[in-house]
Amino acid sequence: MNRARLLHFNAALGPLDYKVPGDMNVEPGSVVVAPLGPRQIIGIVWEEERLPSDSVPDHKLRALIEVLPVPPLRPELRRLIEWTADYYCARIASVARMVLASGGALRGPSTMIEYRLTGTEPERMTPQRAVALDALQGEQATIRELAEFASVSEGVLRGLVNQGALEPVEVDIDRPYPRPDPDFAQPKLSEDQQDVADRFTEAVEAKKFAPFLLDGVTGSGKTETYFEPLAAALRMDRQVLVLLPEIALTEAFLRRFEDRFGTPPVVWHSSLKSTERRRAWRAIASGEAKVVVGARSALFLPFARLGLLVVDEAHEVSFKQDEGVRYNARDVAVMRGHFEGVPVILASATPALESLQMAESGIYERLELPSRFGGATMPDVSIINLTEEKPERGRWLSPRLVEQLKLRLERGEQSLLFLNRRGYAPLTLCRNCGFRFQCPNCSAWLVEHRLSNRLSCHHCGHETTPPPACPECGELDCLVACGPGVERIADEVAEILPEARVALVTSDTLNSPEKAAAFVRQAEERMIDVIVGTQLVTKGFHFPELTLVGVVDADLGLEGGDLRAAERTYQQMAQVAGRAGRGAKPGEVLIQTRHPDAPVIAALAAGDRDAFYAAETEARRDAGAPPFGRWAAIIVSSEDEAEAREAARAIGGTRPSLPDVMILGPAPAPMSLLRGRYRYRLLINARRSAQVQNIIRDWLGELNFPQGVRVAVDIDPYSF
Numbered sequence: 001m002n003r004a005r006l007l008h009f010n011a012a013l014g015p016l017d018y019k020v021p022g023d024m025n026v027e028p029g030s031v032v033v034a035p036l037g038p039r040q041i042i043g044i045v046w047e048e049e050r051l052p053s054d055s056v057p058d059h060k061l062r063a064l065i066e067v068l069p070v071p072p073l074r075p076e077l078r079r080l081i082e083w084t085a086d087y088y089c090a091r092i093a094s095v096a097r098m099v100l101a102s103g104g105a106l107r108g109p110s111t112m113i114e115y116r117l118t119g120t121e122p123e124r125m126t127p128q129r130a131v132a133l134d135a136l137q138g139e140q141a142t143i144r145e146l147a148e149f150a151s152v153s154e155g156v157l158r159g160l161v162n163q164g165a166l167e168p169v170e171v172d173i174d175r176p177y178p179r180p181d182p183d184f185a186q187p188k189l190s191e192d193q194q195d196v197a198d199r200f201t202e203a204v205e206a207k208k209f210a211p212f213l214l215d216g217v218t219g220s221g222k223t224e225t226y227f228e229p230l231a232a233a234l235r236m237d238r239q240v241l242v243l244l245p246e247i248a249l250t251e252a253f254l255r256r257f258e259d260r261f262g263t264p265p266v267v268w269h270s271s272l273k274s275t276e277r278r279r280a281w282r283a284i285a286s287g288e289a290k291v292v293v294g295a296r297s298a299l300f301l302p303f304a305r306l307g308l309l310v311v312d313e314a315h316e317v318s319f320k321q322d323e324g325v326r327y328n329a330r331d332v333a334v335m336r337g338h339f340e341g342v343p344v345i346l347a348s349a350t351p352a353l354e355s356l357q358m359a360e361s362g363i364y365e366r367l368e369l370p371s372r373f374g375g376a377t378m379p380d381v382s383i384i385n386l387t388e389e390k391p392e393r394g395r396w397l398s399p400r401l402v403e404q405l406k407l408r409l410e411r412g413e414q415s416l417l418f419l420n421r422r423g424y425a426p427l428t429l430c431r432n433c434g435f436r437f438q439c440p441n442c443s444a445w446l447v448e449h450r451l452s453n454r455l456s457c458h459h460c461g462h463e464t465t466p467p468p469a470c471p472e473c474g475e476l477d478c479l480v481a482c483g484p485g486v487e488r489i490a491d492e493v494a495e496i497l498p499e500a501r502v503a504l505v506t507s508d509t510l511n512s513p514e515k516a517a518a519f520v521r522q523a524e525e526r527m528i529d530v531i532v533g534t535q536l537v538t539k540g541f542h543f544p545e546l547t548l549v550g551v552v553d554a555d556l557g558l559e560g561g562d563l564r565a566a567e568r569t570y571q572q573m574a575q576v577a578g579r580a581g582r583g584a585k586p587g588e589v590l591i592q593t594r595h596p597d598a599p600v601i602a603a604l605a606a607g608d609r610d611a612f613y614a615a616e617t618e619a620r621r622d623a624g625a626p627p628f629g630r631w632a633a634i635i636v637s638s639e640d641e642a643e644a645r646e647a648a649r650a651i652g653g654t655r656p657s658l659p660d661v662m663i664l665g666p667a668p669a670p671m672s673l674l675r676g677r678y679r680y681r682l683l684i685n686a687r688r689s690a691q692v693q694n695i696i697r698d699w700l701g702e703l704n705f706p707q708g709v710r711v712a713v714d715i716d717p718y719s720f
């Protein structure tokens, strides 16, 4: 090969051709360094015929500089990159960047330098140095990471290096990971579990694409069931990827994995240190890393020999990425399985309607675990009608729920209260003039966080300290908190049950794997009586002593711009209910609502999952919604409101008129201001078979917009 076409990451430029020096070996998939003007860029060698570009004559080509010492990206991954770009109307360069950027620095030697404290005090102490010395106890990372961690400049840390207070440590990037042992500790499976596990194992051994829906009630032991095919893949020296929705879940998973396989798996998520990230990326590419558990971005890792893919809690919304390349990791996982020719297991107790429909139509093979492991029973669910059983003034827990909480505390059992709202109160207003605290960058209220004494926006992260007086009328001590957040519920519990040990579980309190692990340990060791938490607690936790679950406000999820509000509410309620009664003692669930007759609530009360899915299926069919029809959204945004509106109008004005394709809008998006950008939205509703992507590409491809305008396409959107 003496010419090479490069896919690089500057999306504005498109593919570029280069000359390959005679002594250089490249093949499709090679990761190379090339000149671009005065700079150097990293790119991936691609098959010319798959990446059209204007041909440049040989003599005009510049030469590639070097090939990076990583295995070439395999064709299976290159096809996945192409498919993802095509399906989600994203630039192929943006998808390729997700694949490589996640590898961190690809260049350079197999060692990196990190720094750690030596214990020596610097000769000259400054306030900044003192801050750094305090913050960096027990830490080891690159200078840049340490600086970020300690919130000091890199210069401060370099000063500490010069003074001998920080020392360099050479880290071997290619040191091997311990190997999981497929036979370390084999559990005895129940008959149901064994049947399912055998079917999976057979599929792994067949080395063919096979999508499965593992549909098992909460507590049925789905994890144990997919650990068996995982062991089978290990015996075949194949790699396995397990996707989990939340890093808070990883710690519990790691321990279970270690109990079964003797060593923890390789972890992949966005907060890894650069040395860890690089080590993992390289070991995954070389095939050394056998089992990887990760967040959705792990889906684009360069596995050398994949044998099995698992998506646990596959219904979770966090598998949907809502910025950059807007993909759904659950669906891309199935495609990756297809390209790699390996089985894919989607596991859930509350599958998405789309997944159930795929099973119904025979595309996915559905395997069921209808009962809990070890004879535990499903909890009893009752409804508390808040319009009749009212909480006391200024309180949120009804008398019946309070009574049950007291009862559990007396019996030494655990309770969980669920409210999907971080902070103390969702709205703060002035009693005197009615002023409301709003985010300057978003169409959203600022949420009061009492623990951190902050008013903060949950969309852009904007924060201020609550002022002593109203910014509008200047009245002192006039601000009142409206409505409950989890912090407020935790306060209420502390007032009602002063002796109870209460744990608050939100992304504010459980913001690192270590904190998540500490929480799980405390809960298991029964150092916690009442857990108060957001959606974080609905997921995957297994606390055998937990016998009461109270849903503070079941109506919350039914508001807002969520296209799957009913399904999401059902899933959340069923998942949080599923935390109760997982041990020997039976569980009870109390759901507070103002709409006891809503189909979702009624189905939950009756424990009738089929009834809910049947009703939801009908509603979706009537609306032409997924899985019966398709949705896509075009979101136009700009920092300038008029510019955004104009651009949206221009798009609306050139809308294609096609049979069976309905185009709604433009209209202000439900979040009409987000992170300082004004947003308009067009919504496309079409038949399943319609080529929505082609329609959108043809439509938008014709248009030009001012610099400041961003046009994003969201295929199969969740919300806006």
Ligand code: ADP
Residues within 6 Å of the ligand: 187, 188, 189, 190, 193, 216, 217, 218, 219, 220, 221, 222, 223, 224, 373, 540, 542
């Ligand atoms: P699910 O994910 O289906 O809600 P889990 O996989 O968390 O359920 O399993 C529930 C509990 O039952 C866990 O504590 C798990 O360790 C235990 N368990 C499941 N299957 C077995 C088994 N075959 N042997 C021993 N313990 C099991």
Ligand code: ZN
Residues within 6 Å of the ligand: 439, 440, 441, 442, 444, 457, 458, 459, 460, 461, 462, 675
């Ligand atoms: Zn904001």
